[in-house]
Amino acid sequence: MxxxxxxxxxxxxxxxxxxxxxxxxxxxxxxxxxxxxxxxQLERGRYIVHQVGLCIDCHSPRDQKGEFLAGKHLTGSPIPFTPTVPMPWMPAAPKIAGLPDGYTASDMIHFLMTGERPNGRPGVLPPMPPYRMDRRDAEAVTAYLQTVAPTEK
Ligand code: HEC
Incomplete structure (x- = not known):
């Protein structure tokens, strides 16, 4: 024993x-x-958001001189231009810092790969470009946006 x-x-x-x-x-x-x-992955996401997809351009508010407002990157903005011919159009880009309201990370990845919004909402209108990213890029953009506080960067 x-x-x-x-x-x-x-x-x-x-x-x-x-x-x-x-x-x-x-x-x-x-x-x-x-x-x-x-x-x-975060570096790639940042690169796509700032330098390739230029999400930053439409989704960030600017001051009167067209300069980005400090601490407000990707928090949503009116679109500062209009189409020259009648067409479907959305005159404002919503907040995407920290992900748009109502989106989980997998909703966001799915949207960037397919253009389909969560909860069966209709697709986005111009001037939002109809991105069809591959999974790797969609995941990188989503991971990066999650790190951007809704009120800064
Ligand atoms: C040329 C301007 C423009 C660019 C560039 C742009 N967007 Fe947008 N985005 C918009 C506009 C305008 C809307 C609103 C469209 C609508 O609601 O029909 C929008 C909508 C969206 C939505 C939908 C949000 C929701 O509440 O359903 C997401 C997500 C989004 N954009 C992400 C991005 C990302 C990520 C990039 C860069 C890879 C990007 N956008 C680049 C203009 C732009």
Missing amino acids: KSLVAIFATVGSVAAVVFALTTYVGQPVEAATRLAANKA
């Missing part, structure tokens, strides 16, 4: 050491990889 207890105790402590080692060795590496992946 005593030896059985001893065996269990030994097996137990070996398991504990193995567990502790894998946790200790495994975690920092995984966490660092995750952080790096996350950073690259």
Whole structure:
């Protein structure tokens, strides 16, 4: 009986050491990889929002001189131009900082890939461009927008 207890105790402590080692060795590496992946994704999202899709241009309010208002990036804005011919048109772009109201992250990814809004709402009107991003870009834009506080950046 005593030896059985001893065996269990030994097996137990070996398991504990193995567990502790894998946790200790495994975690920092995984966490660092995750952080790096996350950073690259956020940088790509920022690049698309600021330099490719130019979401920033329509969705951010400006002052009288046309300069972006500090701390209000992507918080929604009237569109400062109009079409020269009659066409369907939406004269304001809503807040997308921190994601638009009523959108989950997966709603946003789906919208950027398909143009379909959540809850069966009709699609967006011009001048919102009909983006059809691939999943990687849609996820990067969504992740980035989630980091933008609704009132700053
Ligand atoms: C040329 C101007 C313009 C650009 C560039 C633009 N948008 Fe828009 N966006 C609009 C307008 C205007 C609307 C409102 C359309 C409507 O409601 O029919 C809109 C609507 C949206 C909506 C729908 C929000 C809701 O409440 O359903 C999302 C999401 C969105 N834009 C995201 C983006 C993203 C992300 C980018 C950049 C990748 C971007 N937009 C670039 C003008 C623009």
